[in-house]
Every structure is written in structure tokens, then in C-alpha cells.
Amino acid sequence: TQLLEQSPQFLSIQEGENLTVYCNSSSVFSSLQWYRQEPGEGPVLLVTVVTGGEVKKLKRLTFQFGDARKDSSLHITAAQPGDTGLYLCAGDQTGANNLFFGTGTRLTVIP
Amino acid sequence: AAGVIQSPRHLIKEKRETATLKCYPIPRHDTVYWYQQGPGQDPQFLISFYEKMQSDKGSIPDRFSAQQFSDYHSELNMSSLELGDSALYFCASSNRQIAYGYTFGSGTRLTVV
Numbered sequence: 001t002q003l004l005e006q007s008p009q010f011l012s013i014q015e016g017e018n019l020t021v022y023c024n025s026s027s028v029f030s031s032l033q034w035y036r037q038e039p040g041e042g043p044v045l046l047v048t049v050v051t052g053g054e055v056k057k058l059k060r061l062t063f064q065f066g067d068a069r070k071d072s073s074l075h076i077t078a079a080q081p082g083d084t085g086l087y088l089c090a091g092d093q094t095g096a097n098n099l100f101f102g103t104g105t106r107l108t109v110i111p
Numbered sequence: 112a113a114g115v116i117q118s119p120r121h122l123i124k125e126k127r128e129t130a131t132l133k134c135y136p137i138p139r140h141d142t143v144y145w146y147q148q149g150p151g152q153d154p155q156f157l158i159s160f161y162e163k164m165q166s167d168k169g170s171i172p173d174r175f176s177a178q179q180f181s182d183y184h185s186e187l188n189m190s191s192l193e194l195g196d197s198a199l200y201f202c203a204s205s206n207r208q209i210a211y212g213y214t215f216g217s218g219t220r221l222t223v224v
Contacts (some may be wrong), residue, residue, distance in 0.1 A: 031211050033211065033212055033213070035215075040199070040218070040220070041218065042115075042201050042203070042216050042218050043128055043201075043213075043215050044215070045212040045213065045214065047209075048211040048212045050211065062220030088153060088154075090213075092211070097142060097144075097159045097161055097166040097167040098156040098159050098169060099144070099153050099156065099213060100154075100156070101153040101156075102153060102154045103153055103159065
């Protein structure tokens with residue numbers, strides 16, 4: 001059973017377009033993290049959101065944590081080819097010493 | 112800044128052989144995690160250690176074992192290897208007192224032939 005579902009699974013867009021990736025669960029998380037992974041490399045942490053309703057911005061990336069701390073979204077403005085990669089959300093539950101990863105969204109930005 | 116170091120980077124083994132993967136966490140990180148990632152899949156949690164004690168256990172097969180040593184490095188031992196064990200194995204470390212979020216190593220690509 002997958003604790004965190006991401007959508008869409010694949011996304012191919014033109015350079016300059018905007019996009020949103022969703023990460024949903026029926027479980028509550030103490031924090032939600034977003035990672036980006038290049039082929040053959042380990043995931044790299046982009047951001048952690050902790051408070052329900054929290055919004056964090058990282059240049060052209062905007063991350064939001066749902067009020068109930070069950071879901072999150074990642075919005076990219078004016079996507080660039082360098083944004084291409086696998087985006088993974090990961091949830092952290094109180095009392096569990098591990099991360100539950102989402103199903104992943106593979107983004108391709110076409111020049 | 113120091114990152115999580117994993118070795119070897121690539122490993123090829125035959126079926127039924129054993130393999131040992133090593134992980135050196137970031138200094139002052141007190142928790143180490145092992146993940147397995149198959150082709151096109153998200154990372155699956157195997158096992159974690161907090162201050163050298165096993166902390167949490169995921170979908171780690173009985174053929175696998177792991178430990179964390181006094182210098183905080185960790186090793187994942189895999190025996191009776193099967194073709195299905197071929198995957199990327201990542202180690203990550205964290206210290207919740209410093210910051211949320213895990214730092215992942217570059218992984219070990221294990222191929223079982």
C-alpha cells in the first residue's frame with residue numbers, strides 16, 4: 001500500500017510553462033519533504049514543510065503543505081530545461097524513524 | 112560541505128553471492144537510513160539506526176542485515192543474492208536537532224547476474 005500518491009506520474013511541458021505536482025495521502029504527517037532526483041543519483045532535498053497551511057518559496061518553486069498536514073503541492077513557474085528530473089514527496093510520521101516516499105513525478109521540460 | 116559517502120559506487124555479483132555496502136554519514140548526524148530503489152520505482156525503506164542502535168525496520172529481507180559502528184558508519188550486508196536484488200541502494204543520514212530533511216548519498220548500483 002502506497003502511503004503517498006503523487007500526480008501526475010509523468011509530465012512533459014514546454015519551457016516557460018507553469019506546472020503543479022500534487023502529493024496526497026489519507027495519513028497525517030509531522031513534516032513533508034520534497035526531493036529532486038537525477039538518474040543514477042540520490043534524491044536531493046528541496047524543502048521541508050512542517051506547519052499546516054505553510055507555504056515556502058524557493059526561486060521559481062512554491063511548496064504548500066495542506067491545512068490538515070495530509071497533502072502538499074509543488075508549483076513551478078516558467079519551467080526551464082534544468083528543472084527536468086524526478087520529483088519525490090516524502091512524509092515523516094511521528095514515532096517512525098524513516099521517510100515514506102511518494103510515487104514520484106517525472107518532469108521533462110522541452111526547450 | 113561533507114556529504115554522505117557510499118561505497119562502492121557500482122557492484123556486480125553473481126546469484127547466491129554476498130555483498131557488503133558501506134555508508135559514511137555526515138558528521139554529527141545521528142541517524143542513518145538504508146533505502147532500495149528499483150528501476151522506475153520510488154525508494155523503499157529498508158532499515159534505520161539511531162545512535163548506533165537499530166531504530167526502525169521496513170521491507171528488509173531476512174537475507175539482509177545491517178549495523179552501525181562506533182564511528183557511525185553503517186554497512187548493509189546482503190547474502191544469497193537474487194536477481195531481484197538488483198537495484199540502487201541509498202544511504203541517508205539526518206539529525207533532527209540540526210534540521211529536518213535527509214541527506215542522501217549517491218548510491219550503490221548493485222547488479223546481480
